Amino acid sequence: MTDSPDAAQHGLLSAELLLRPGKTANAFEETVQRLLQTIRLGLIAPGEKLPAERELATMLAVSRDTLRDAIASLTEAGYVVPRRGRYGGTFVVDPVPRGTPVVDANGELRERRSVPASEIEDTLVLRNILEVGAVRQAALCELSGVDRERLWQALDDCSAAAPEEYRRHDSRLHLLIAELVGSPSLVPLVADVRMRVNELLDDIPLLAPNIVHSNAQHEAIVKAILRGHPDAAAEAMAEHIAGSEALLRGFLG
Template identity: 75%
Template sequence: MSETRKGDEATEVLSAELLLRPGRAGNAFEETVQRLLQSIRLGLIEPGGRLPAERELATMQGVSRDTVRDAIAALTEAGYLTSRRGRYGGTFVMDELPDDEALNGTDSPEIGRVTISAAEIEDTLTLRSILEVGAAREAAQCKLSGADRERLWQALGDCRDAAPADYRRHDSRLHLLIAELVGAPSLLPLVAESRMRVNELLNGIPLLAVNIAHSDEQHERIVKAILRGHPEEAAQAMAEHVAGSEALLRGFLA
């Protein structure tokens, strides 16, 4: 795998354009903020990364530049974005993103924290299983280009090489890529929303070294099954991977 990844490093694992696509009419500002946040928090635009220009963002999302400008201003105020002037200026994602307390408008961990019920946890985990197991099965049935195969290897390697603080971001990118490879335009936003919900749960439990190693092994089985074109093997490997996360979440959060 390492030999493959030493090739063309210009191949991007994921593009922010995957989520920065036109939304439904009626709530342009809110949906623009949502899609920008998803792209940032799921790692499609990495910390320190530059956002597309306002005109380009407006075209991607099918909204006015004023709406994009208002959304950027709101996320700047919330601590997600910063603007830089000069030749290499623009709007950039902050190197350090706000924590959960900042999202609730308070520095106190006891005020404004959202309590997730057991029913909500089960709903989140069930939806994830349906979406991601199905996505792995479908991706394994797709005829992948050489570039797509390289992106899968790269995403897998990025997970293995990630520092603990960056692991969940790269984990999300791998799972989103698998959904993207299916080629169904409606699937990726659903998986992205599901991953946001799952990550909120994962942020409430410890990141265990043994679990990371186990996840890396499962990720490799999933990727290899997809690349070999074995849909049931890919689905089974993903199901086992998802079940492992579910067991930890139920154990810590029950």
């Protein structure tokens, strides 16, 4: 098959699509990002202890020095606190600070004052692609009894959550759906977009009617997955995401 003259002249894809800086520049930034995701998405709850240093360094595939530097930054920013003694270790603070910090040029965590409109749009589009695709695939999977029970438990936890705990349990449910797909590459992508979505949601009020509506949509999503109905699961997730998007556009413009 020969290339078309127009394609050769103008190029179907620009090299600039990929020849650009990566999201994280070094192991320290990547480690801070993963720890922040683990904390802010509720995989380690407020008041709970992080894994031991040696174990955590192995899990993250970084040196213990890099891990210590990352934990020191999170400690300074108020996300974790060290405790000494027999039952000591590094613990997630309770409550977890609001907002999603970024690593600045000096390697320090700082809060962003605002999110550019272009980034908001990118986040909303990416979330729709990732999460609708993930839930469709999850509904096609043969789930074990344990995984089915995990889904029900995540749904129950979300429905019973107090308002101040709602986003943490909401995030856990969405991450679990991604995990059930069985693609190791998918979970970090969903975690990343979920962090971006939560950063936007933190800037708008969490209203009781919206929680009730969200819980009803969560139930529809989970039931469609468990019944093995991919189209219904994708439709329910798309409706759920559209509701969040409408709220964000209404409040953030």
